[in-house]
Amino acid sequence: MEVDTVAELVAALPPGVVVTGAAEVEKYREDFARDGSAGVPLAVVRAETAGQVQQAVRWAAAHRTPVVPRGAGTGLSGGSSAVDGGITISLDRMRAIEIDPACQVAVVEPGALNVEVKRAAAEHGLWYPPDPSSFEICSIGGNLATNAGGLCCVKYGVTTDYVLGMDVVLADGTLVTLGGKQIKDVAGLSLLKLFVGSEGTLGIITRAILRLIPAQRAGATLVSSFPTMTAASRAVVAIRNRVRSSMLELMDNATINAVEDWRSHGLDRSTGALLIAQSDAHGASCEAEIDVIRRCCEEESATEVFTTTDADEADLFVSARRNAFMALEYRGSVLFEDVGVPVPLLPDLIDGMADISERCGVEIAVVAHAGDGNTHPIVVYDAADPASVTGARTAFDQVMALAIALGGTITGEHGVGRAKKGALPDQLGADVMALTRRVKDALDPDGILNPGAVL
Numbered sequence: 181m182e183v184d185t186v187a188e189l190v191a192a193l194p195p196g197v198v199v200t201g202a203a204e205v206e207k208y209r210e211d212f213a214r215d216g217s218a219g220v221p222l223a224v225v226r227a228e229t230a231g232q233v234q235q236a237v238r239w240a241a242a243h244r245t246p247v248v249p250r251g252a253g254t255g256l257s258g259g260s261s262a263v264d265g266g267i268t269i270s271l272d273r274m275r276a277i278e279i280d281p282a283c284q285v286a287v288v289e290p291g292a293l294n295v296e297v298k299r300a301a302a303e304h305g306l307w308y309p310p311d312p313s314s315f316e317i318c319s320i321g322g323n324l325a326t327n328a329g330g331l332c333c334v335k336y337g338v339t340t341d342y343v344l345g346m347d348v349v350l351a352d353g354t355l356v357t358l359g360g361k362q363i364k365d366v367a368g369l370s371l372l373k374l375f376v377g378s379e380g381t382l383g384i385i386t387r388a389i390l391r392l393i394p395a396q397r398a399g400a401t402l403v404s405s406f407p408t409m410t411a412a413s414r415a416v417v418a419i420r421n422r423v424r425s426s427m428l429e430l431m432d433n434a435t436i437n438a439v440e441d442w443r444s445h446g447l448d449r450s451t452g453a454l455l456i457a458q459s460d461a462h463g464a465s466c467e468a469e470i471d472v473i474r475r476c477c478e479e480e481s482a483t484e485v486f487t488t489t490d491a492d493e494a495d496l497f498v499s500a501r502r503n504a505f506m507a508l509e510y511r512g513s514v515l516f517e518d519v520g521v522p523v524p525l526l527p528d529l530i531d532g533m534a535d536i537s538e539r540c541g542v543e544i545a546v547v548a549h550a551g552d553g554n555t556h557p558i559v560v561y562d563a564a565d566p567a568s569v570t571g572a573r574t575a576f577d578q579v580m581a582l583a584i585a586l587g588g589t590i591t592g593e594h595g596v597g598r599a600k601k602g603a604l605p606d607q608l609g610a611d612v613m614a615l616t617r618r619v620k621d622a623l624d625p626d627g628i629l630n631p632g633a634v635l
């Protein structure tokens with residue numbers, strides 16, 4: 181029966197679009213969360229057009245078959261993990277990018293990588309700011325579906341702030357166009373934003389209209405060492421109160437050493453915490469901002485402060501920060517967290533996580549988009565040791581509980597996916613969960629879109 185119905189899908193789409201070979205399908209089963217419970221899909225549809233996405237969804241709707249939308253598979257919460265007996269619709273072949281310099285927008289197919297959009301915009305002196313650390317390997321569709329953040333969000337905001345329009349294929353195969361190239365638009369309910377961050381549970385994004393802004397000014401970078409993460413996070417709070425820096429990132433000692441083990445960036449392995457701050461303000465204002473940041477660091481017992489206006493020199497530190505996840509994966513098995521709190525409570529979150537690490541007997545390395553109060557505690561454990569596995573799972577849950585207790589969130593940018601859905605009701609509460617369920621049921625009554633993710 182299954183084989184017959186998949187044959188129908190294969191026949192309906194051009195040759196090569198529907199992939200069923202085991203080796204090829206395997207590449208589309210997991211994302212970077214390496215979800216051990218990822219299923220085996222009946223087929224992967226490597227769509228080339230929105231029309232093909234519609235055809236595949238109509239087929240799935242007719243057969244009540246689960247559909248998992250997938251971008252580049254760099255997600256860190258199991259959001260695009262395949263489902264047994266379902267199909268995965270991969271958007272990786274839909275990569276067209278068109279820049280409209282007069283309107284200052286990019287019209288982009290979902291499979292285009294973030295870096296490709298940035299490059300295309302730069303050819304016109306324009307900039308697409310959202311910059312997840314994974315910007316060279318993640319897709320725009322995935323960015324919209326997770327409302328991705330990144331390093332410059334502390335000043336420039338997150339993905340949703342740049343989404344003006346999109347085409348979405350709904351659960352019955354209908355394609356709707358929301359928004360457009362206009363900057364302001366309040367006609368009707370804000371359905372456009374409903375789809376941003378919906379993690380493939382409400383529809384499949386097949387085109388996006390993204391706002392661009394003038395290219396970022398070259399600025400200055402300050403790198404400061406601290407004896408502890410607590411001191412560094414206090415400095416972050418002070419900086420946030422006084423200037424609007426364009427980057428405020430933190431790495432702890434475990435991360436610094438993991439990065440150095442993986443690929444030497446010349447970081448001091450004995451440093452308790454490293455803060456990387458940038459200002460892209462104009463001329464003298466840039467100098468003034470860097471001066472304020474320096475003073476905030478010194479007042480919180482910084483042991484060393486270094487500044488540079490040389491872009492290559494700055495990039496050494498920024499790329500060390502961007503490489504943190506990859507480097508930590510080499511230390512053992514990892515669980516990726518993404519908790520956030522109101523910025524003034526960042527030191528409490530940092531201290532609380534250190535306590536959890538000690539109690540559970542597992543290492544929790546911390547990197548953070550600190551200026552947003554958004555941390556990535558990474559639980560490193562030994563998958564071959566049952567005690568370590570239990571400690572890691574307990575620590576993972578306790579870190580989310582701590583963030584909620586501090587009035588924060590279980591995920592600031594990676595999404596709930598499959599990894600964090602157990603904790604979602606604790607954050608949202610019964611009424612908001614019920615409302616979420618009503619929205620999901622209204623848009624996807626048969627529950628075929630990304631079942632098992634988020635809800």
Ligand SMILES: Cc1cc2nc3c(=O)[nH]c(=O)nc-3n(C[C@H](O)[C@H](O)[C@H](O)COP(=O)(O)OP(=O)(O)OC[C@H]3O[C@@H](n4cnc5c(N)ncnc54)[C@H](O)[C@@H]3O)c2cc1C
Binds near residue numbers: 256317379381593633
């Ligand atoms: C080294 C590393 C660093 C990272 N740093 C950051 C960071 O700084 N900030 C950040 O926010 N994230 C970061 N991430 C996480 C990840 O890159 C982002 O979540 C990214 O937005 C996922 O994009 P993707 O194309 O890989 O999506 P996928 O992993 O393929 O999918 C992610 C989710 O989006 C859904 N989806 C994908 N495409 C579509 C579509 N067209 N329509 C509907 N739903 C869709 C999927 O179903 C899934 O739920 C990092 C990941 C890695 C590996």
